[in-house]
Amino acid sequence: MRKIISVSKKEIKGFFTSPLAYVVGAVILGLGGYFFSVTLFTTRIADLTGVFMNLAVILIFAAPALTMRLLAGEEQEGTMEFLLTSPITIPQLILGKYLAALFYFLVITVLTFVYPGILLALSTPDKGVIFTTYLGFFLLVAAYLAIGILCSSLTGNQVIASISSFGVLLLLWVFSWLSGNISGPLGSFAKTLAISEHYGDFLRGIIDTTHIVYFISIIIVSLILSMLGVSKRAWS
């Protein structure tokens, strides 16, 4: 556990000493603030659905930018050799990196508390929905990051890692289009896989265990595959 924390600490420090994390944060919060104020001014409804739907899309771009360097960057810089010849296991390494990325987005998420704060100050929004929205958002981010780490573990090139995780996330997001237009088993399969279907219910105030299981499965499967990815690349 101590080694996981060491890896996380190093990554977090790395995030906050590089401009990348600030740029990513500024983009997410800047666009988020724009969406929030525009919806608020135009609709005058104390509702966060629109903002968090849009944030989910922004993160499809933003999350890979942060996760790409976590493993592919180490390999590109040759520091993977240092990590893998240290007395640390691959699961410890992956978990450390994953938790660091999660921590970063937790900070970003906490900063978005401004939105519900403003709503609470101006009117009486449904607090239950705000809670489920944040729960859903957190699970969504956690899944995005796990997929990002997986893509980062499969290549030694940061650009490839970023583009491929962007592709996977976007595909998972647009699966809902398929499910909306096709009936039968293929349609329902697409619906099962589509992130937006699962995420959407949280924004509507619904906590369904299916959705929680869906996100947690993505996280666990992606992290296990990343561990295999790193050991496969190192041990081949």
Added chain:
Amino acid sequence: MIELSNVIKKYGNKIAVNRITLFVRNGEILGLLGPNGAGKSTTMRIIAGYLPPTSGLVKVAGYDVVKQPVTAKKYIGYLPENPPLYKDMTVNDYITFAAELKGLKGKDKVNRVNKVMDEVGVTHVKNRLIGHISRGFRQRVGLAQALVGDPQVLILDEPTVGLDPQQIIEIRQLIKNLAGKRTVILSSHILPEVSSLCHRVAIINKGNLIAENTPHRLAESLMGHQEIVLQVKGPKDKVYSVIEGLSGIKNITVNGILEEDLCEYTVQSEIEKDIRESLFYAMAENGFPILEMKSSFMSLEDIFLELVTEEPAIASQKGEKQL
């Protein structure tokens, strides 16, 4: 301390390391020598636990590197060919991180990090970003990273490459000071470095271990003759025939004409016979002054070339010309 038996490493069909069996005793410094692509780095990476051997057994401090990697790695400090550094970390942060990965904590960690930084001489740059320090310092930081866990085994892949002569001397001295307490394997292109630092030399070529012994023994076993290099003033042909007339001479080579009537010769003679005196008198008698005379023992360069080149005769000539 380090034990390799029948280690094979294949990349697809290409054999990078072929049946290497090697023991390194406690406290010994072993030099790995070989041309580029011979399998030195691969061998070191296997010992460090970065690459798995295709077959064979690797043990460090009695632990199987493949089966008990985490335990075995605790005993190893490894400096890869390119020091694995994070350019956006400070020297202090990086070495602390390395110490944490080695399982150090609290006060122990801080003391150890400070001690190692002192040992390799990077204390005064400890708060600078690694990306901003010079190559020599980076090499030291890499070494510090390998040393911070106080490992019993040090694996150094070309530790002095890319350093200036002053830094090379310092790093060598540092490695020498570390020896005794620790077992060291180091690879190098610089042959004098290996002969001055290492107790034992292993020569690898095309993945095969082709020789392994002390530098002195290697020279002895390979050298079937004694060799003297001399510069003599006098007409080439006459000098040549005077040397030829001495007893015990096996071979004479003219290395080059330095000036008019001044040539350099390499004279090979029977191993048990010291011909220096008779050479001196013979030249004095004929009025050919000897401007320089030195006996040339087979250096590691010669041994190396002798062993790794397919045409040994040409190789040894090349080696002599470099002298």
